[in-house]
Amino acid sequence: MDRLIHELDRVLRAIAGIANASRPSPAESNAEAALDEKERAHAAALMRVNHVGEICAQALYQGQALTARNARAKAALEQAAREEEDHLAWSADRIRELGGRPSLLNPFWYAGSLAIGALAGALGDRWNLAFLAETEHQVEEHLTGHLEALPAKDQRTRAVVEAMRRDEAKHRASALRLGAAELPEPAKAAMRLASKVMTTVAYRL
Numbered sequence: 001m002d003r004l005i006h007e008l009d010r011v012l013r014a015i016a017g018i019a020n021a022s023r024p025s026p027a028e029s030n031a032e033a034a035l036d037e038k039e040r041a042h043a044a045a046l047m048r049v050n051h052v053g054e055i056c057a058q059a060l061y062q063g064q065a066l067t068a069r070n071a072r073a074k075a076a077l078e079q080a081a082r083e084e085e086d087h088l089a090w091s092a093d094r095i096r097e098l099g100g101r102p103s104l105l106n107p108f109w110y111a112g113s114l115a116i117g118a119l120a121g122a123l124g125d126r127w128n129l130a131f132l133a134e135t136e137h138q139v140e141e142h143l144t145g146h147l148e149a150l151p152a153k154d155q156r157t158r159a160v161v162e163a164m165r166r167d168e169a170k171h172r173a174s175a176l177r178l179g180a181a182e183l184p185e186p187a188k189a190a191m192r193l194a195s196k197v198m199t200t201v202a203y204r205l
């Protein structure tokens with residue numbers, strides 16, 4: 001029962017964009033840059049996309065942790081999920097600082113990702129981890145793209161994105177260490193397509 005309440009609390013906080021960071025935001029060590037209206041709106045929209053990505057990460061990790069069988073895999077999933085919670089909090093804070101707002105579709109993104117995570121979990125640990133490793137890999141690539149798209153002087157946002165990218169690389173490495181299989185190409189392509197839809201929509205809504 002306690003576990004259920006704890007999970008439910010996490011779900012509601014994830015959807016509402018209220019997360020508790022266990023590490024201070026990397027933005028804090030950088031001064032606010034003088035951004036014009038357009039740069040601010042662009043940076044806020046990119047951070048909204050990243051925030052949605054982190055909502056999805058919460059849901060994926062929850063779905064997978066619910067179904068993971070191996071205790072080591074479970075522990076690694078939980079550790080990564082805690083770091084994803086930092087990402088969630090950092091990106092929400094940065095959206096606020098930039099004067100933006102989180103995605104209106106967060107409950108929808110969350111529900112979809114939870115279903116996918118549970119499905120991946122049901123296929124067994126090797127595939128569960130394979131899916132995770134590929135997700136982290138795609139997120140890492142995506143964050144690299146954001147570093148190119150963000151205003152060069154927006155050091156506060158960039159610091160957050162860089163720190164997230166480092167964590168995602170670590171998450172991928174740990175999934176591989178735990179014995180992730182290699183996903184077939186069509187599965188990777190389908191994931192790319194789904195993420196393209198999500199990022200395009202979340203940039204606007």
Ligand SMILES: [Fe+2]
Nearest residue numbers: 054057084087
């Ligand atoms: Fe993340």
Ligand SMILES: [Fe+2]
Nearest residue numbers: 136167168171
């Ligand atoms: Fe991650």
